[in-house]
Amino acid sequence: MTLTPTSTAAVGVPHTRVEGPEKVTGSARYAGEVPFADLAHGWLVLSTVTRGRIRSVDSASALARPGVLAVLHHGNAPHVERDVGDATSAVFQHDRVPHRGWPVALVVAETPEQARETAETLAVEYDAEPHDTAFRADHPGAYVPPDGAHVAAAVRKGDLDAALAASAVLVDARYTTPEQHHNPMEPHAATARWDDGRLELIDSNQGAAWVQGGLARMFSLDPGAVRVRSEHIGGGFGSKGLRAHQVAAVMAATLLRRPVRVVLTRRQMFSLAGYRSPTVQRVRLGAGPDGHLRALEHQGLNPTSTVHEFTEPAAATGRVLYAADAHHTAHRLVRLDVPSPTYMRAPGEAPGSFALECALDELAARLGLDPIDLRARNEPALGPVSGLPFAGRQLLDCFREGAARFGWAGRDPRPGLRREGPLLLGTGTAAACFPAGAGPSTAAVTAEADGTFTVRITAADIGTGARTALTLIAADALDVPPGRVRVRIGDSDFGPASIAGGSTGTRSWALAVTTAARDLREQLVPGAAPPPEGITARADTAAALAALPARERHSYGAQFAEVAVDTGTGEIRVRRLLGVFAAGRIVNPLTARGQFVGGMTWGLSMALHEEAARDPLSGAPVGPDLAGYHFAAHADVPAIEAHWLAPPEDDDDPVGIKGIGEIGIVGTAAAIANAVWHATGVRHRDLPLRPDRVLGATLGADAGGLGG
The missing domain is CATH 3.30.365.10 (Aldehyde oxidase/xanthine dehydrogenase, molybdopterin binding domain)
Incomplete structure (x- = not known):
C-alpha cells in the first residue's frame, strides 16, 4: 500500500x-428506531407511593387485555445480582418501594400503545409506610460517606481554627443549588434480543463496554455472551449508564424469546435516569490584608437515596484551585426516600464552583482587590492539597486573555452604579477547572x-x-x-x-x-x-x-459575564458571556467551540432557570416534563464567545488532549451571580437567580430600589 x-x-x-x-x-x-422482526414493546409501571411494600399486582386482568404478552414484577421476574454498580438498575427483585417512581412492573405487548394503556391501568396495591423526602441543611441524619472511587470525602491540611483566627478578613456564607435534570434530546431506549444463544442489546448509552460488563455480571453471563451496540446517541450528560429499562428489556426478551424494546418517557426519566442532587454548601475564607488565603473551608451536603449512595463532590474543586495555609474540604450525605442522583455534566464542579467562586468574589470586594488580582495572589506552585506538580496549568493565562477580550481593565469595582433607565448593569468573573x-x-x-x-x-x-x-x-x-x-x-x-x-x-x-x-x-x-x-x-x-508520572492534570478556564437587571421586575438578562479555556490540544475547532458554548449556555441556564421541584408531602416530582422544567431558550442566550489557549509542551503527555465536554459549564453561574452583585450591590447565594428572589433580596436590603 x-x-x-x-x-x-x-x-x-x-x-x-x-x-x-x-x-x-x-x-x-x-436506539428506539432500529427495526426488528417480531418486535414486542415493554412499558414500565412506576410506584405511586413514596415508601412501602407491594401487596399485590393484578397481572391476570392485564394479561386478558388485547395484545398483552407478559407482566413482569417481583413475583415472577428472573433473579439478577443486585450488587453491580448502581443498584437502582436491579429491578423486580423484592417487594420494597424505596421512592415514588420506583419500577414495580413491566407490561409487554405487541404494540407500544397496548403496552402503555395496560401499564397505566395496571392495578398495584401497596402498604404505604412513613417517608422522609425533605432535604434541609440541619437534617439530623447527615453523615460523612466513605471515600469514593473518584473523590475523597474529606481532605484536611493545616489548623483551620488557628488560620481563621489569624485572618484579617473573613467570609462565611451558605450557598444552595437545586435539583437539576439531564434531559438529553434522545430519551433512554433499549432493545434486547437473543441471537443464537447470545444476548444483544441495541441501546443509547455512554459506554457500550460498560453496559455489557454490567449486564453480564447481573445475569451471570460470560462477557463474550453479551453484545451491546450504541451507534448514534442523542445526548447523555452522565445519565446514560446501566439503568432499569435495559435490565427490564433483557428480562422480557429472556422470557419471551423475541426482541423487546423499552423506551422511557420524558416523565419517567425524572425518576429513573438520575439527576444532579441539590446541595447546601458552606464556604469559609480567611485572608490577610494582602489577600493571601490563610484559611479555605468548603463543606458540601447533598441527599442520596436509600438504594444507592451517591456523593455530589461540590467541595472538591477548591482542592485544586487555590493555595491556603489551612485547607479543609468535606462532603456529607443525607439518605432520603427519593430517586438516586447521579453524575451530571461537571458533577461537583458545577455546583461547587458557584459557591467557591462567589465567596472569592465577596472576599475580593471586602479586601478592596480586583477579583482577578486576588486569584493571582493565591495561585499555587503545586497542588494545594496533593503537593503534586501541575501538568500545564494556565489558569492565570486564561484570566489575562479573557480580561483583555472582555474589556475588564478600567472596571469600576463599586456595585450599583451603572444604569440604563430602569436597568442596572454589572460584570463578573469566575475561574473554572475540571479534571483531565x-x-x-x-x-x-x-x-x-x-x-x-x-x-x-x-x-x-x-x-x-x-x-x-x-x-x-x-x-x-x-x-x-x-x-x-x-x-x-x-x-x-x-x-x-x-x-x-x-x-x-x-x-x-x-x-x-x-x-x-x-x-x-x-x-x-x-x-x-x-x-x-x-x-x-x-x-x-x-x-x-x-506508566505516566503522577501529576495534577486539569483543564482550566476563566468566565466573564455582563448582566442587566430590571429594577421593576427583577428579571436578569445576560448580555455577554465570554470564556477562555486551557484544555490541551484542540482536535476539531468546529465541534470544540460547540462544546464550550454549549457548556456556557448550560451554565447560564443553571444560573437563571433550572430548578426541579418535589411535592413536599409525597416527594413526587412537580412538572416532570420540558414544559414544567425551565431551561434557557434561544431568547435567553446572548452572543457567547469561547476562546482557547495553545497548550504548553508536555513531554509526559502522549496525546496532549485534556477534554472539553464539561469545563464550559464550570464557573459560568458564579460569573453571572457576581455580575448581578456588581449591578445591584446584593449578594445572591441561592440558585437559580429568579426574579422573585432578586426583588425580595433587594427589598430586604434597600427599600428604595435596586442599588439605591
Whole structure:
C-alpha cells in the first residue's frame, strides 16, 4: 500500500461531522428506531407511593387485555445480582418501594400503545409506610460517606481554627443549588434480543463496554455472551449508564424469546435516569490584608437515596484551585426516600464552583482587590492539597486573555452604579477547572485492500463529535487524508474502552487509536497492497497509562459575564458571556467551540432557570416534563464567545488532549451571580437567580430600589 503524506495535519483544522449527512437526512438510527422482526414493546409501571411494600399486582386482568404478552414484577421476574454498580438498575427483585417512581412492573405487548394503556391501568396495591423526602441543611441524619472511587470525602491540611483566627478578613456564607435534570434530546431506549444463544442489546448509552460488563455480571453471563451496540446517541450528560429499562428489556426478551424494546418517557426519566442532587454548601475564607488565603473551608451536603449512595463532590474543586495555609474540604450525605442522583455534566464542579467562586468574589470586594488580582495572589506552585506538580496549568493565562477580550481593565469595582433607565448593569468573573483523566482503552486499525483504513473502538459519540475527532486523529497518525479513514464505534465487540464521561473519552480513545495506527504504519510495505482481508494492528493503553508520572492534570478556564437587571421586575438578562479555556490540544475547532458554548449556555441556564421541584408531602416530582422544567431558550442566550489557549509542551503527555465536554459549564453561574452583585450591590447565594428572589433580596436590603 502506498502511504502518501498529507500536506497539512487534520487535527486542529475545523471539520464538519463525518456522520452529519446521516443525521440531517434521518438515516442515522437511534436506539428506539432500529427495526426488528417480531418486535414486542415493554412499558414500565412506576410506584405511586413514596415508601412501602407491594401487596399485590393484578397481572391476570392485564394479561386478558388485547395484545398483552407478559407482566413482569417481583413475583415472577428472573433473579439478577443486585450488587453491580448502581443498584437502582436491579429491578423486580423484592417487594420494597424505596421512592415514588420506583419500577414495580413491566407490561409487554405487541404494540407500544397496548403496552402503555395496560401499564397505566395496571392495578398495584401497596402498604404505604412513613417517608422522609425533605432535604434541609440541619437534617439530623447527615453523615460523612466513605471515600469514593473518584473523590475523597474529606481532605484536611493545616489548623483551620488557628488560620481563621489569624485572618484579617473573613467570609462565611451558605450557598444552595437545586435539583437539576439531564434531559438529553434522545430519551433512554433499549432493545434486547437473543441471537443464537447470545444476548444483544441495541441501546443509547455512554459506554457500550460498560453496559455489557454490567449486564453480564447481573445475569451471570460470560462477557463474550453479551453484545451491546450504541451507534448514534442523542445526548447523555452522565445519565446514560446501566439503568432499569435495559435490565427490564433483557428480562422480557429472556422470557419471551423475541426482541423487546423499552423506551422511557420524558416523565419517567425524572425518576429513573438520575439527576444532579441539590446541595447546601458552606464556604469559609480567611485572608490577610494582602489577600493571601490563610484559611479555605468548603463543606458540601447533598441527599442520596436509600438504594444507592451517591456523593455530589461540590467541595472538591477548591482542592485544586487555590493555595491556603489551612485547607479543609468535606462532603456529607443525607439518605432520603427519593430517586438516586447521579453524575451530571461537571458533577461537583458545577455546583461547587458557584459557591467557591462567589465567596472569592465577596472576599475580593471586602479586601478592596480586583477579583482577578486576588486569584493571582493565591495561585499555587503545586497542588494545594496533593503537593503534586501541575501538568500545564494556565489558569492565570486564561484570566489575562479573557480580561483583555472582555474589556475588564478600567472596571469600576463599586456595585450599583451603572444604569440604563430602569436597568442596572454589572460584570463578573469566575475561574473554572475540571479534571483531565484517561481510562484504559483498546483499538484496532485495519489497512483495507481498497486503500482505506478502518478504525474500531468501543467509543461513544453522545453528540460531542467524538467520531469526527477520532477520524482526524487516526488520519494524522496514518499520515493520510481524513477521507480515507472510517471510524466504527459503539460496539462492545470491539473490546473494552473508556466511557464518554468525565471529559475523558476523546483523550482515552485517542491514545489507543494513535498507538494502533502508528503500529500499523510500521507493518505496511511501501507500494505493496494489503491482502483482501487487510492488515490489522491493535493497541491496549493500560500499561502506557499506568506508566505516566503522577501529576495534577486539569483543564482550566476563566468566565466573564455582563448582566442587566430590571429594577421593576427583577428579571436578569445576560448580555455577554465570554470564556477562555486551557484544555490541551484542540482536535476539531468546529465541534470544540460547540462544546464550550454549549457548556456556557448550560451554565447560564443553571444560573437563571433550572430548578426541579418535589411535592413536599409525597416527594413526587412537580412538572416532570420540558414544559414544567425551565431551561434557557434561544431568547435567553446572548452572543457567547469561547476562546482557547495553545497548550504548553508536555513531554509526559502522549496525546496532549485534556477534554472539553464539561469545563464550559464550570464557573459560568458564579460569573453571572457576581455580575448581578456588581449591578445591584446584593449578594445572591441561592440558585437559580429568579426574579422573585432578586426583588425580595433587594427589598430586604434597600427599600428604595435596586442599588439605591
